[in-house]
Amino acid sequence: MSLKIKALTKSIWVFHLAASPCNNCDIEILDLLTPRWDIERFGIQLVGSVRHADAILVTGSMNRKAHERVKRVISQAPQPCFVIALGNCACSMEMFGASYNQMHCLDEVTKVHAYIAGCPPKPEAMIQGIIALIEAQLAALKK
Amino acid sequence: MGVIEGIGYLAGGFVVAAVVGMFAHWFDRKITARVQWRVGPPLFQPVYDFVKLLAKEVMVPEGASRFLFLSAPLFGLAATTVVSALFLRTVIFPGETFVGDLIVVIYLLTIPSQAIILGSFASANPLASLGGSREMKLVMSYELPFLLVVLVPVIKAGGTIRLGEIIQYQATQGAVIASISGVIAFVIALICMQAKLAKVPFDAPEAETEIMGGAYIEYSGVALGLFKLTQWMMMYVVPLFLMILFIGAVNWRQSWFNLLFAVLIYIGILLFITLVRNTNARLRIDQIMKFFWAMVTPFAVLAVILAFLGL
Numbered sequence: 435m436s437l438k439i440k441a442l443t444k445s446i447w448v449f450h451l452a453a454s455p456c457n458n459c460d461i462e463i464l465d466l467l468t469p470r471w472d473i474e475r476f477g478i479q480l481v482g483s484v485r486h487a488d489a490i491l492v493t494g495s496m497n498r499k500a501h502e503r504v505k506r507v508i509s510q511a512p513q514p515c516f517v518i519a520l521g522n523c524a525c526s527m528e529m530f531g532a533s534y535n536q537m538h539c540l541d542e543v544t545k546v547h548a549y550i551a552g553c554p555p556k557p558e559a560m561i562q563g564i565i566a567l568i569e570a571q572l573a574a575l576k577k
Numbered sequence: 578m579g580v581i582e583g584i585g586y587l588a589g590g591f592v593v594a595a596v597v598g599m600f601a602h603w604f605d606r607k608i609t610a611r612v613q614w615r616v617g618p619p620l621f622q623p624v625y626d627f628v629k630l631l632a633k634e635v636m637v638p639e640g641a642s643r644f645l646f647l648s649a650p651l652f653g654l655a656a657t658t659v660v661s662a663l664f665l666r667t668v669i670f671p672g673e674t675f676v677g678d679l680i681v682v683i684y685l686l687t688i689p690s691q692a693i694i695l696g697s698f699a700s701a702n703p704l705a706s707l708g709g710s711r712e713m714k715l716v717m718s719y720e721l722p723f724l725l726v727v728l729v730p731v732i733k734a735g736g737t738i739r740l741g742e743i744i745q746y747q748a749t750q751g752a753v754i755a756s757i758s759g760v761i762a763f764v765i766a767l768i769c770m771q772a773k774l775a776k777v778p779f780d781a782p783e784a785e786t787e788i789m790g791g792a793y794i795e796y797s798g799v800a801l802g803l804f805k806l807t808q809w810m811m812m813y814v815v816p817l818f819l820m821i822l823f824i825g826a827v828n829w830r831q832s833w834f835n836l837l838f839a840v841l842i843y844i845g846i847l848l849f850i851t852l853v854r855n856t857n858a859r860l861r862i863d864q865i866m867k868f869f870w871a872m873v874t875p876f877a878v879l880a881v882i883l884a885f886l887g888l
């Protein structure tokens with residue numbers, strides 16, 4: 435069992451789910467792949483299909499249309515899969531919360547395992563968030 | 578050959594192909610990272626990836642043909658394992674191979690592609706079907722020139738279709754690649770190999786950025802892991818096939834240096850695959866077909882004619 439967990443923490447494939455963001459968070463995610471940060475060092479990879487995902491990065495504040503789709507996409511991921519709210523929008527809807535086309539915050543729709551705040555968060559903050567998620571999961575398993 | 582011995586060869590072939598294939602995959606990713614001025618993944622990354630996939634849930638999409646969907650990865654894996662076992666035996670005892678093993682290997686090497694086609698059509702996803710139909714066209718494109726260039730060493734070695742005899746011929750008469758027809762054939766075989774491994778510029782069936790992994794889009798967990806493992810094992814099997822056919826470098830009976838030489842050549846071929854994939858853009862499927870049929874096949878025919886003339 436421990437080998438499996440070690441493998442899971444060493445090889446996180448991330449699916450990026452854009453739920454009506456302003457696109458800035460998404461650009462910062464791509465920064466993680468560039469030479470300066472290079473998260474492939476830790477085995478983290480962006481994948482194109484949610485079926486391959488171990489973590490789902492949700493960006494944006496989920497408007498009325500995106501709402502149903504987000505639920506559907508998250509339900510299609512194979513377990514164990516973690517949901518990470520990336521950016522203030524996904525964490526709390528931020529300034530768009532009062533808008534006519536917003537219904538629910540992400541964590542009212544699904545279980546969120548990690549919040550990464552910032553508008554947009556720095557790549558360092560994202561790496562820190564993912565590490566915090568891994569450590570929290572490992573600690574939960576040890577108990 | 579007894580049953581026990583056969584199982585031994587199969588197990589040995591599987592282990593060798595899996596280990597070398599994982600190394601090849603890591604090498605590919607590491608060199609890619611270095612080309613892009615990054616650090617790249619650690620050595621055991623493919624192992625972590627594979628073990629992780631074993632631990633994940635397997636999902637079968639609604640409307641998919643369950644049996645075909647789940648068994649398709651096994652076909653590919655089984656075929657690659659058998660090829661690897663055959664090569665293992667050929668390399669250890671070049672004198673004891675059976676007649677026609679070359680033909681068997683060529684057949685078996687197309688089965689992973691067919692497994693991808695079956696699996697993608699069984700998964701009831703439009704993007705997967707697109708990937709499957711592209712894979713089919715890709716196979717149709719490269720298979721003809723590939724078969725033609727495989728004829729070159731066969732003709733050179735006096736019409737034998739036994740891998741062992743081709744190796745022994747090259748041990749005594751010099752490598753096939755040391756002739757004009759051999760060089761042309763080897764270059765074409767390298768191009769076909771790139772397509773067989775579905776690497777850029779011939780990765781239209783997978784096309785991560787366009788059809789999201791194409792044929793593999795609906796696969797998860799163990800099934801995806803087996804597909805990936807087959808892909809990695811192909812990165813060992815196909816280059817080895819070319820080395821046996823054109824260079825004969827795996828003949829360790831002559832001197833142990835040949836083994837070292839073979840490893841170096843293998844790494845060189847891997848480097849070639851990786852560099853080509855990093856410096857090219859993806860071709861559309863119609864461009865791929867045009868490229869293979871209009872440009873590569875005539876050269877393959879030329880190589881065969883030259884081989885007949887003894888050049």
Ligand code: SF4
Nearest residue numbers: 456458521522523553
């Ligand atoms: S958190 Fe900021 S940067 Fe990210 S999507 Fe929202 S508004 Fe854009």
